[in-house]
Amino acid sequence: MTVTGLILAGGLGRRMGGRDKGLQPFRGKPMAAWAIERLAPQVDALLINANQNLEVYAAFGYPVVPDRIAGFAGPLAGLHTGLAACETPLLATAPCDSPFLPEDLVVRLRAAQEAAGADLAVAKTGAQPHPVFSLVRREVLDSLTAFLEAGGRKVDAWYAALKVVEVPFPDERAFANINTLDELNQLDT
Numbered sequence: 516m517t518v519t520g521l522i523l524a525g526g527l528g529r530r531m532g533g534r535d536k537g538l539q540p541f542r543g544k545p546m547a548a549w550a551i552e553r554l555a556p557q558v559d560a561l562l563i564n565a566n567q568n569l570e571v572y573a574a575f576g577y578p579v580v581p582d583r584i585a586g587f588a589g590p591l592a593g594l595h596t597g598l599a600a601c602e603t604p605l606l607a608t609a610p611c612d613s614p615f616l617p618e619d620l621v622v623r624l625r626a627a628q629e630a631a632g633a634d635l636a637v638a639k640t641g642a643q644p645h646p647v648f649s650l651v652r653r654e655v656l657d658s659l660t661a662f663l664e665a666g667g668r669k670v671d672a673w674y675a676a677l678k679v680v681e682v683p684f685p686d687e688r689a690f691a692n693i694n695t696l697d698e699l700n701q702l703d704t
């Protein structure tokens with residue numbers, strides 16, 4: 516069973532002062548480049564979900580897919596677009612602002628998903644789930660479409676109706692999101 520990866524870079528970057536987070540320099544290259552380098556070897560194909568600077572994201576060498584739902588509707592809109600665009604049975608997601616994502620993310624999510632017969636596998640550190648680090652069956656597209664069309668935007672509210680397995684990971688730092696310029700500067704050493 517093949518897996519498509521999706522880098523989520525479709526936000527407005529409000530907490531980053533309106534800057535496109537994925538394109539902010541981090542340790543010598545854009546943050547999205549780090550996420551791509553970590554996720555691409557784990558999947559059979561890769562897509563980038565972005566809603567601005569499309570040509571810059573396209574320069575990474577992967578197809579760029581903008582949200583199909585207008586108004587920067589959040590990570591579920593990116594997931595929706597990824598599920599609609601992917602040609603594989605599974606879609607693995609990771610945000611563009613997480614340069615330390617685990618190099619075994621997909622294999623661990625997939626093993627747990629298969630063992631549980633789950634629709635969705637979500638990474639978890641301690642008691643904290645990280646739903647933007649997930650492995651999703653393509654068949655959930657219809658339920659996600661209906662949820663979004665009804666005005667839903669909260670990830671946990673959508674996946675409450677699915678069979679979900681949370682997969683423990685030991686390293687909280689691997690799931691760190693860099694949301695502000697202060698966080699970026701603190702970690703860029």
